[in-house]
Amino acid sequence: MKGFKKNDGMIFENMLNITNEMYDRLGEAVINKRSTPIKVFRTRGNRVLDAVYEKKSTVDYDGTIKERSVYFEAKSVLEKTRFPLSNIEKHQYEHLKKCHKQGSICFVLIFFIPHQAIYLIRFELLKEYWESASAGGRKSIPIAELNERAHKFGTAGRAPVDYLPIVKRIWFNQPV
Secondary structure, three states: OOOOOOOHHHHHHHHHHHHHHHHHHOOOOEEEEOOOOEEEEEEEOOEEEEEEEOOOOOOOEEEEEOOEEEEEEEEEEOOOOEEEHHHOOHHHHHHHHHHHHOOOEEEEEEEEHHHOEEEEEEHHHHHHHHHHHHOOOOOEEEHHHHHHHOEEEOOOOOOOOOOHHHHHHHHHOOOO
8 A cells, every 4th residue: 555664564663662661651551562482592682583473472462450451452454444353363353352351451453544433343242253253254344343342443642552541441440
């Protein structure tokens, strides 16, 4: 797609990291970025020259909000009309599912680059589409469905990706 670069996913991640640092400074939440575990074979100074992934990671972020565990995956897409479920790895879905069963707050944040819009998708909606796709159904979530059933917000506000007010409204019944 013209005008978009491969690094746009990193831009979204950086925006989330800035947001999470702000939440931590304000004492509102402690959210950690999880990196994929690697085994390093060779380095030069601070530079890794040779390494392999030791195992699959869980999800991008985890932490605590108001004494509750939270787990979420963050994705950015160039799609205009749908979110392909293939953007979520099976092990990521399974991790969210296990954590959800334990009572954790679980969701996916999707940044639609062409629209400059972010959607918070609760695990329940992801699960509905994931199970349907596994049974031969649709392999993506249409943006029209996200507009109806997910929580849309933009990049303007007190933080680059200010998802916490939505989390507080959904899981803690706090007004925004």
